[in-house]
Amino acid sequence: MIEKILHMPLQPYREAAYALRVIQTRGRHTGQPRRTPIAVVQLSGEHYLVAPNRQRQWVKNLLASGECHVHGEERGPSRTLLVEGEEAARVIRTYLSVLDLPFATEAFPFGAGDSLETIVPHTVRTAVFRLEPAEGTGETAFDPAVEV
Structure with missing residues (x-):
């Protein structure tokens, strides 16, 4: 799937929709891309970015490093902020609806039609990361020598 996404035309971002991308993180134990x-x-x-739980390897890597590189992003690395509560519930509900x-959708203990009030308590176990431009010039999860 990675190669397929990398070789297809870049999908544009659209409001209340998703675009397929490849993220690159740094392995929390190995440091490898x-x-x-x-x-x-x-x-x-x-x-x-959305995951039904925090046990996925890419989620654990983001929790450890706090950043990633999104293929097709010209702005460089992104800082990843874990969000919970109503913000996360709105994102998850949108994700499930589209x-x-x-x-992927059956991995969540609720559905797109459920209320925010139903989803919010689960956001302490799901993973929703808001992507923001990385600040500073420190070491990042993106290694330009690695072909993404």
Whole structure:
């Protein structure tokens, strides 16, 4: 799937929709670059990554490093901020309403039609990361020597 996404035309971001991307993180134990295919959700002009739980390897890598590189982003590395509560619930509900992949949507203990009040308590176990431009010139998860 990674190669397919990398070789297809870059999908534009659209409000309340997703665009397929590949993220590159730094392995939390090895420090090696790790690539993951992912749907980036745009909501209220912000970009988000979503996972049904915090046990996924890419999620653990983001929790450890706090940043990633999104293939196709010209702005460089992104800082990843874990969000919970109503912000996360709105993103998850949008994600579930537009993603037509049962294997992905069925991993959540609720559905797109559920209320924010139903989803909010689960956001302490799900993973929703808001992407923001990385600040400073420190070491990043993106290594330009690694072909993304």
